[in-house]
Every structure is written in structure tokens, then in C-alpha cells.
Amino acid sequence: MTDRAYDKDTAWTNAVLPPIAPLATEHRTTVCVVGAGIAGLTTAYMLAKEGRGVIVLDDGVIGGGESGLTTAHLVxxxxxxxxxxxxxxxxxxxxxxxxxxxxxxxxxxxxxxxxxxxxxxxxxxxxxxxxxxxxxxxxxxxxxxxxxxxxxxxxxxxxxxxxxxxxxxxxxx
Known part of the structure; x- marks a missing residue:
């Protein structure tokens, strides 16, 4: 087991998510959101709904950081x-x-x-x-x-x- 958050064994991180390939080519966008947890994905969603170009970057799997280690209880x-x-x-x-x-x-x-x-x-x-x-x-x-x-x-x-x-x-x- 490593210290990377998405390597921890929790109910939320054991979900089967589709693999996402790393960016292989150069991309241009209006906004880059760093972090694919609930906050980052919500921010990216809202920006995209406004018509902005958005790329979300994360160093692990979607929802695999702090969002993956919580109880999924928004408070x-x-x-x-x-x-x-x-x-x-x-x-x-x-x-x-x-x-x-x-x-x-x-x-x-x-x-x-x-x-x-x-x-x-x-x-x-x-x-x-x-x-x-x-x-x-x-x-x-x-x-x-x-x-x-x-x-x-x-x-x-x-x-x-x-x-x-x-x-x-x-x-x-």
C-alpha cells in the first residue's frame, strides 16, 4: 500500500471506473481545473455549462483523492x-x-x-x-x-x- 490517496482501499475507491488515458497531445482551453474530486468536477461542470472550454487534470483516478477517502457525506x-x-x-x-x-x-x-x-x-x-x-x-x-x-x-x-x-x-x- 502506498501513501497516494487513490491507492487506499475504501468503499468509494473500489468502484470500477473507466480508464482514462493521460493527455497525449497538446491541448488549449479556456480553463484548466486541477483535481477530479467532487469540488473540481462540480467547478468544471458549471464552467462547461456556461460555454467555457474546460480540461480537468488529476494525478490519479476520478474521485480518488480526498473525495475517495471521505464518507461521501457532504456537510x-x-x-x-x-x-x-x-x-x-x-x-x-x-x-x-x-x-x-x-x-x-x-x-x-x-x-x-x-x-x-x-x-x-x-x-x-x-x-x-x-x-x-x-x-x-x-x-x-x-x-x-x-x-x-x-x-x-x-x-x-x-x-x-x-x-x-x-x-x-x-x-x-
Whole structure:
């Protein structure tokens, strides 16, 4: 096993994709998108719909990088946590970040519907719970910060619906 993301063995990277040959000749285009994950392909799709010439380049297989290593769960819960972002940015910028992530998910859903893409896209709840040893106030603070960001549907639950272990209080969206 190597460290290249697309060489990892996950449910998403085990999908059989048609082989794509490397560019063998010179090409000219209006836009070059680097990265064939969900963000790069969505960007290329939107540019192509506007009539722009687009080439997508990637050093591996389509969807084989970070997109291939995720749970395929598009979320507006960011890695840097809303509490940290609220500490670093103004409320306006916080709302802008939340709105942009929400708009991206909505756009992907719209494209899936318009193009009849058979990818099993569906809206499902997401949960965030504190790591063992962290106080439940961690989750309460995260809910407050998510509300500051304009994510009014985020709410607390007694636990995430996992059978394997009790998560304790969690944030649901």
C-alpha cells in the first residue's frame, strides 16, 4: 500500500471506473481545473455549462483523492469547528462560510437531479459528538456557534444514533 490517496482501499475507491488515458497531445482551453474530486468536477461542470472550454487534470483516478477517502457525506460542518471560526472571524464572515457550504451542497443536489445522475444522493442527518474526556459544553458551544453562522437547524440530541457505543450529547444537523 502506498501513501497516494487513490491507492487506499475504501468503499468509494473500489468502484470500477473507466480508464482514462493521460493527455497525449497538446491541448488549449479556456480553463484548466486541477483535481477530479467532487469540488473540481462540480467547478468544471458549471464552467462547461456556461460555454467555457474546460480540461480537468488529476494525478490519479476520478474521485480518488480526498473525495475517495471521505464518507461521501457532504456537510456544512467544517473541520475547523464553528467555535474556532467564530473566535477568528466576524459574524458576517461566519455566516458567509456557512452559506457558501450550504449553497455548494444545494448545487450538487440540483445537478444530480437535473442530470439524472445515478449516485444515490440523499439528505441524511449528521452528528458531531465530543471525544472521550471532553466536556459536553464542547458540543453546546459548537451548537451556539453554528447558530451564529446561520445554521438554525443544528440542534442538540442526547446521543448520536449509534449502536456500537454511547456518544453522549451530540450536535445534529
Amino acid at each position: 456544512n460542518a467544517l473541520d475547523r469547528r464553528w467555535t474556532e471560526l467564530a473566535r477568528l472571524h466576524t459574524p458576517e464572515r461566519l455566516r458567509l462560510a456557512a452559506a457558501s457550504h450550504t449553497a455548494a451542497i444545494d448545487t450538487i443536489e440540483r445537478i444530480v437531479q437535473e442530470e439524472s445522475i445515478d449516485c444515490d444522493f440523499r439528505r441524511v442527518p449528521g452528528y458531531l459528538f465530543a471525544a472521550p474526556g471532553h466536556p459536553s459544553s464542547t458540543i453546546e458551544d459548537e451548537i451556539k456557534a453554528a447558530h451564529q453562522a446561520g445554521l438554525g437547524l443544528v440542534h442538540g440530541v442526547d446521543r448520536a444514533p449509534l449502536d456500537a457505543f454511547n456518544t453522549g450529547s451530540a450536535r445534529a444537523a
